[in-house]
Amino acid sequence: MTLAAEKAPPAPTPPQSRNHLLAVIPASEFRELKAHLTTVDLRAKDRLAETNRPIEMVYFPLDAVLSMAAVDRDGEAVEVGSVGCEGMTGLPVLLGAEQATSRVLVQVGGQAERMDAAVLQHEARRHDHFRRLLYLYAQAFMTQIAQSTACSRLHPAEQRLARWLLICRDRVGRDEMPITQETMAVMLAVRRATVTESASALQRQGLIRYRRGVVSIVDRPGLEAATCECYQIVREEFDRLLGTNLRGPFLVSKFALPHLLAAGGGSIVHLSSVCAITVWAGDCAYDISKAGLNMLSDHIAVEYGARGIRSNTLMPGVIRTELHESVMEAMDDGRAFERELLSRHPIGRFGSVEECAEAALFLCEDNAHFLTGANISIDGGYSRV
Numbered sequence: 001m002t003l004a005a006e007k008a009p010p011a012p013t014p015p016q017s018r019n020h021l022l023a024v025i026p027a028s029e030f031r032e033l034k035a036h037l038t039t040v041d042l043r044a045k046d047r048l049a050e051t052n053r054p055i056e057m058v059y060f061p062l063d064a065v066l067s068m069a070a071v072d073r074d075g076e077a078v079e080v081g082s083v084g085c086e087g088m089t090g091l092p093v094l095l096g097a098e099q100a101t102s103r104v105l106v107q108v109g110g111q112a113e114r115m116d117a118a119v120l121q122h123e124a125r126r127h128d129h130f131r132r133l134l135y136l137y138a139q140a141f142m143t144q145i146a147q148s149t150a151c152s153r154l155h156p157a158e159q160r161l162a163r164w165l166l167i168c169r170d171r172v173g174r175d176e177m178p179i180t181q182e183t184m185a186v187m188l189a190v191r192r193a194t195v196t197e198s199a200s201a202l203q204r205q206g207l208i209r210y211r212r213g214v215v216s217i218v219d220r221p222g223l224e225a226a227t228c229e230c231y232q233i234v235r236e237e238f239d240r241l242l243g244t245n246l247r248g249p250f251l252v253s254k255f256a257l258p259h260l261l262a263a264g265g266g267s268i269v270h271l272s273s274v275c276a277i278t279v280w281a282g283d284c285a286y287d288i289s290k291a292g293l294n295m296l297s298d299h300i301a302v303e304y305g306a307r308g309i310r311s312n313t314l315m316p317g318v319i320r321t322e323l324h325e326s327v328m329e330a331m332d333d334g335r336a337f338e339r340e341l342l343s344r345h346p347i348g349r350f351g352s353v354e355e356c357a358e359a360a361l362f363l364c365e366d367n368a369h370f371l372t373g374a375n376i377s378i379d380g381g382y383s384r385v
């Protein structure tokens with residue numbers, strides 16, 4: 001991303017919400033959504049939704065941690081997923097269903113923003129950014145469920161407890177968490193005796209302290225080393241989908257805009273990808289994130305154009321970089337694939353980093369003053385074939 005402004009910047013403003021989804025939507029959309037959000041205090045064990053019953057409210061946790069549980073006919077509950085400040089409940093409503101597919105319980109008490117489910121459906125239709133972001137979150141949440149299922153089948157209780165405590169800590173934002181052994185047993189789908197054994201083992205290693213319903217994480221890096229690989233896999237998937245390609249540019253734009261406005265205007269160039277407008281089977285998440293970036297740029301162009309801000313995206317195609325070379329080297333049939341790719345470039349070669357840089361600089365110049373809201377392919381004609 002390239003930014004061009006003229007004066008020294010003012011101090012940055014704090015995020016608009018402690019919920020990560022609400023924090024990254026454009027201020028104009030958040031202002032309208034805010035009227036429909038109510039901040040509520042949730043107590044541990046509160047039941048917010050029940051399987052096969054209509055979902056009336058959806059929740060965006062601020063520091064509460066919520067748990068989705070599958071319930072069998074005898075009323076036995078097993079956790080299938082959990083949600084903290086990185087997400088929301090009520091995905092079935094977003095995807096067009098009306099009933100809950102799992103029980104939603106408060107695992108760790110705290111605050112959340114609550115919205116009427118019907119309002120969510122209506123607002124998601126109206127606000128492009130909001131909707132796209134929630135779809136990305138739905139994708140990341142499915143990864144979490146798949147990984148949890150594999151984890152409970154493959155990994156020992158002690159590693160799973162370590163993982164579960166780390167996830168809780170990430171969401172609550174504190175090392176001390178009020179969690180009973182009974183809750184841990186339900187969440188891990190093991191007997192209480194197993195929780196006692198596992199918690200004692202982690203305590204003996206000096207990783208946690210457990211006293212009267214309060215778990216304290218004493219050695220976080222140690223606890224990360226004691227967990228199974230599932231903790232990192234899920235976290236990396238969340239980061240990969242929502243972080244690098246979309247949240248980063250959202251946040252940089254959000255904090256840079258006041259500076260550019262204070263400077264009397266400026267130009268933002270987002271580095272998107274030709275993948276935003278072409279479909280390559282198997283790269284769904286990457287393509288969605290890049291298409292979202294184009295939309296982010298379009299919104300900035302429309303909403304801030306009158307105040308002197310221009311916003312454009314550059315969509316590079318195949319560019320010769322060290323990364324490109326190492327990927328081709330690592331592939332079994334990398335060079336054959338490269339020839340196939342090349343045949344789809346009317347210009348007969350791949351691009352260079354310098355060519356991308358020159359295009360970005362041009363978009364920042366006064367000569368480009370009438371150019372805004374454009375998504376420009378820089379791909380040797382690849383996307384036109």
Ligand SMILES: [Zn+2]
Nearest residue numbers: 151155228230
């Ligand atoms: Zn695991």
